[in-house]
Amino acid sequence: MTTNPEKPIGANQLTNNVKAGGCSAKISAFELKQILAGLPKTKHVNLLSGIDNFEDAAVYKLSDELAIIESVDFFPPVVDDPYLFGQIAANNALSDVYAMGGKPLIAQAIFAFPTCDYPLAIAAEILRGGADQVAKAGALLTGGHSIQSSETIYGLAVTGLINPKDILTNSGARPNDRIIMTKAIGTGVSLLALKAGLLSKAEQAHLFSALTTLNDRALEAARTVDIHACTDVTGFGLVGHIHEMAKASKLAARMLISALRFFPSAQEFAKQGLVPASAYGNRKSFEASVSYIKDLPLEVSDLLYDPQTAGGLLLAVDEKDSANLIKTMGEAGIEATDIGAFIEGIPGHIDVLIS
Amino acid sequence: MKKSLDLRGLTCPEPVLRTKKLIDDPALSCIEILVDSEVNVQNLTRLANSQKLTVVSSPEDIHYKVVLQRAATEDNPGSHSHETVEARHKQANTSTSTNTSTNASNNSSTNTSTGSGTIILISRNSFGQADSQKVEGDSDKAKRDYDFSSNLLNLFLQTLLQSGHEPRAILMVNSGVKLMDPEGPYIKVLNELKEKGIEVLACGLCLDYYDLKSKVAVEQVTNMFAICEYLFSADRVISP
Numbered sequence: 217m218t219t220n221p222e223k224p225i226g227a228n229q230l231t232n233n234v235k236a237g238g239c240s241a242k243i244s245a246f247e248l249k250q251i252l253a254g255l256p257k258t259k260h261v262n263l264l265s266g267i268d269n270f271e272d273a274a275v276y277k278l279s280d281e282l283a284i285i286e287s288v289d290f291f292p293p294v295v296d297d298p299y300l301f302g303q304i305a306a307n308n309a310l311s312d313v314y315a316m317g318g319k320p321l322i323a324q325a326i327f328a329f330p331t332c333d334y335p336l337a338i339a340a341e342i343l344r345g346g347a348d349q350v351a352k353a354g355a356l357l358t359g360g361h362s363i364q365s366s367e368t369i370y371g372l373a374v375t376g377l378i379n380p381k382d383i384l385t386n387s388g389a390r391p392n393d394r395i396i397m398t399k400a401i402g403t404g405v406s407l408l409a410l411k412a413g414l415l416s417k418a419e420q421a422h423l424f425s426a427l428t429t430l431n432d433r434a435l436e437a438a439r440t441v442d443i444h445a446c447t448d449v450t451g452f453g454l455v456g457h458i459h460e461m462a463k464a465s466k467l468a469a470r471m472l473i474s475a476l477r478f479f480p481s482a483q484e485f486a487k488q489g490l491v492p493a494s495a496y497g498n499r500k501s502f503e504a505s506v507s508y509i510k511d512l513p514l515e516v517s518d519l520l521y522d523p524q525t526a527g528g529l530l531l532a533v534d535e536k537d538s539a540n541l542i543k544t545m546g547e548a549g550i551e552a553t554d555i556g557a558f559i560e561g562i563p564g565h566i567d568v569l570i571s
Numbered sequence: 572m573k574k575s576l577d578l579r580g581l582t583c584p585e586p587v588l589r590t591k592k593l594i595d596d597p598a599l600s601c602i603e604i605l606v607d608s609e610v611n612v613q614n615l616t617r618l619a620n621s622q623k624l625t626v627v628s629s630p631e632d633i634h635y636k637v638v639l640q641r642a643a644t645e646d647n648p649g650s651h652s653h654e655t656v657e658a659r660h661k662q663a664n665t666s667t668s669t670n671t672s673t674n675a676s677n678n679s680s681t682n683t684s685t686g687s688g689t690i691i692l693i694s695r696n697s698f699g700q701a702d703s704q705k706v707e708g709d710s711d712k713a714k715r716d717y718d719f720s721s722n723l724l725n726l727f728l729q730t731l732l733q734s735g736h737e738p739r740a741i742l743m744v745n746s747g748v749k750l751m752d753p754e755g756p757y758i759k760v761l762n763e764l765k766e767k768g769i770e771v772l773a774c775g776l777c778l779d780y781y782d783l784k785s786k787v788a789v790e791q792v793t794n795m796f797a798i799c800e801y802l803f804s805a806d807r808v809i810s811p
Contacts, residue, residue, distance in 0.1 A: 408583060408584050409584070411584055412584035412587070412588050416779045416784065418779070418782060418784060418785055419784070419785075422785065478789070480784060480785045480789075481775070481784070481789065481792070482789075483789045483790075484775070484789060484792065486617070487617060487620075487621045488587065488591070488617060488618050488621045489584075489587040489613075489614035489615060489616070489617035489618035489621070490583070490584050490587060490614070491583075491610075491613070491614055491617065492583065493582075493583060493608070493610040496609070496610050496613060514617065515617075518617075
């Protein structure tokens with residue numbers, strides 16, 4: 217473990233009184249299912265995607281050519297730099313719209329801030345970071361709502377547009393489809409290492425760049441082939457989201473460890489015990505659906521359950537399109553990898569193999 | 572020497588960081604820690620396993636006690652301490668349900684435990700004295716000297732590859748880690764040595780210093796703790 221003497225540039229250590237940051241703050245799937253169990257299921261002829269199947273966003277059809285995508289996402293600070301936190305939280309919220317195949321149109325900010333504990337300039341920086349990220353996505357930030365709180369929270373409610381025939385769900389995967397992942401895995405572990413002051417400058421730069429990269433270009437590149445299913449990898453970790461996609465598509469999945477990209481040193485940090493609490497929550501929620509080769513190192517399986525903040529897109533495409541898609545993504549500067557396949561089998565079951 | 576730590580009320584990564592500090596003190600043979608969440612127990616178990624310490628955890632009232640002990644001393648390396656680990660696991664497994672699978676799976680994949688054989692320690696990117704640092708702003712002669720000794724090192728590794736000798740590991744520290752540069756002249760021979768089953772490992776701190784860390788596969792990155800273990804458990808160490 218190399219201690220980095222230079223803590224990230226931060227004003228008043230924004231992450232200090234945060235218990236769990238980013239998508240690590242998400243309520244586990246296990247708990248969420250219990251909470252939602254008693255609630256009525258909203259159904260409407262125009263509601264094309266609701267809370268079934270753990271979709272990324274709701275889609276409401278306005279006409280045969282037009283539907284709106286609605287999503288909201290927010291969390292406590294994951295980094296000490298307020299501007300960067302704003303960017304990351306906004307990026308994470310915008311991502312849900314891309315995951316449904318749409319384009320963000322307008323956004324409103326959700327903001328809770330302890331005005332007694334931090335200078336107001338910090339609040340302004342968070343909002344500026346968020347606004348810049350929304351602008352980068354070509355959407356409009358049209359307002360929001362703020363409250364006093366003991367803990368800082370920032371995020372967005374985003375409205376996007378889509379032609380109903382272009383909607384991407386997580387239920388459309390077909391047998392033998394390849395699974396494509398467009399970003400590296402390990403933001404939860406890496407953010408914890410950052411909080412511990414253990415990330416080198418190079419590792420920080422790598423992480424921050426991934427956390428502020430929109431999924432717009434990944435989606436655009438993916439549209440060059442026929443996408444069968446799509447989601448973004450966030451709080452439930454890679455295994456959790458593959459499980460949801462497989463289950464919704466009534467298929468099993470096979471995942472190849474050797475094809476995964478991890479953030480630099482993430483395995484090393486996991487090995488030394490820098491594993492976020494919700495990774496354990498995800499393990500509890502999904503482990504029953506996973507069978508892995510016997511000697512899979514613990515630090516690797518930890519990363520499979522690691523909650524991702526502003527994660528990449530997870531796509532199901534036809535076998536014959538996989539290589540082309542990865543090439544197209546590469547040309548667009550996206551390091552996508554083919555990490556496995558959907559297969560006939562127990563719905564939602566995942567076989568984790570080395571290669 | 573024994574020390575107790577009360578880390579209740581702290582959330583990740585604090586307990587791991589504070590415990591790590593104590594582990595780094597070689598005078599301590601036993602550390603007893605109180606934490607109040609299962610996550611902290613699991614993370615401390617990972618830390619202990621990565622540092623080759625035995626770990627026993629048990630739930631007490633509303634908190635958990637985690638006891639870490641050094642697995643091996645210079646007097647009793649290897650087998651004896653391993654038995655202790657096994658015994659302690661059995662004990663731990665019967666006393667608590669929280670830490671069973673993690674301990675078992677991690678200890679079975681121990682990769683730097685005591686052993687024998689020859690270790691090759693490369694602490695600069697040349698064979699012998701000439702050093703890249705002397706080249707800068709210096710004469711052509713120094714540059715030629717450096718190129719020569721650098722080529723010698725490459726020749727050494729090539730010869731090693733063909734010799735049939737199989738050292739247990741090749742460790743790279745300081746400017747020696749430059750050999751791992753994927754665009755450098757050494758990487759081919761190092762990969763071939765690795766394919767023969769020789770462990771090829773580089774110091775993470777050093778890779779970081781020379782901006783190479785992101786270019787090297789994680790399983791080939793190691794730390795000073797492991798390097799120290801390799802050196803002390805070796806029959807002999809060769810430093811070209």
